[in-house]
Amino acid sequence: MRNIKLMIKYDGTRYKGWQRQDNTDMTIQGKIEGVLSRIIKEEIEIIGSGRTDAGVHAIGQVANFKTNSTIHLSEIKKLLTTYLPDDIVVTNVEEVQERFHSRYNAISKKYMYKIWNDDVYDPFLRKYAVHIKKELNLEDIKKAITYLTGEHDFTSFTTDKSKKKSKVRTIYSIDIIKNKQLVEIIFHGDGFLYNMVRIIVGTLIEVGLGKKKPEEMKTILDGKNRKLAGDTAIAKGLYLLEVEYKDHIIE
Template sequence: MRNIKLTIEYDGSKYNGWQRLGNTENTIQFKIESVLSRMTGENIEVIASGRTDAGVHALNQVVNFKTNKILSSEYIRDYCNKYLPKDIVIKDAEEVDDRFHARYNAKSKKYLYRIWTGEIPTAFHRKYTYYIPHYLDIEAMKKASSYFIGKHDFKAFSSVKSKKKSTIREIYEINIKEEGKEIQMMFHGNGFLYNMVRIMVGTLIEVGEGKRRPEEIEEIINTKVRQNAGPTAPAQGLFLYQVYYEGLQV
């Protein structure tokens, strides 16, 4: 049995998220598994580094799957890119150790969130940025983001329903920069809860708008109450940017 790792780029605009669902075929996981199953003649199930929601994109999603079929990595990559929808691309395929698990072996992840600002919206980036028609105080947002750094209970910044799941995560770094009319926010942590990045972004936007003080971030974290944080930012600005594994990054 061979263990194959894929690195995948996709535009999530028209899909109901990553995860295969029983009531629709319109998920990225379903599209990939369908092509792999046809290629191998086996019932293929892929394991992803994490799930992305409807409308969220990925620059480097990582998955692995098991197969008995003897096919070269190049053939697997090229076959998938021939038959997958054009908004899903296999960037790399390689055979890895049998113990490799795309989800459990992931050490950390980076997510990118993009915001477009100014009086005039963008026609070409509308599916990949969140448009805000007014000025944001970047320096205040940078100061506020510093309160996220470290190991905290991020329950207030999550839509997780289960009370059994730990909501403690560690954020290593947050970088916020402007490039013309675009604001790019990069989040690096050992893991992220459901909607965590988008709620953090929504709260930081409120700081940038002058609706909150930067120091409120620490207060919100300590309350552990979701209602005290800001809104969940729209999905289209979010990208799974990078997944890191022991001794390598993808």
């Protein structure tokens, strides 16, 4: 049996997220599986490196699926390009070892969050960045970030209420890139909890607006209580940027 890996980019604006759902066909996974099942003439189930929420975008999503078909890789890519909606693009199709698993083999991920920081919004980014009118204090945000890097229990920064799963994660780095009014926050970590990046961003925005002090990050982490952190930043500013595997980075 062949194991096929896909590299995928998508604009998540009009979708209900990555994961296939029974009550809607507007999911990224569902759209790709539908096309693959038709062109390969098998019932195909793809496994993604992670489940992005409704409205979240991806630049470097990775997925894989198993098939008995002998169809050529170039034909798969060509037909996916032809039949997928314009806002979902498979950029690469590759045959990999049978044991490769896009989710379980991932050792780290990068996410990016975009903020348009100006009193007037950019109409071209209205679907792809959160608009913050008041100028953010980036120096305070950078101070707050120092409390978040490293290994921590991120219970305060997730909406996952499961008591069975560990909330301990390691953030290797959080970088801020400012290009005029556009602020990009890039997270690199060994894994992220449900809504973790968006809650961290929402809290950092509050720091940047002077609603919280940078030093409060330690109290929020230690408190292990979701109510201590800021609001969950809206989905449209979030991008799955890159997935790293043991042998190499897939980007």
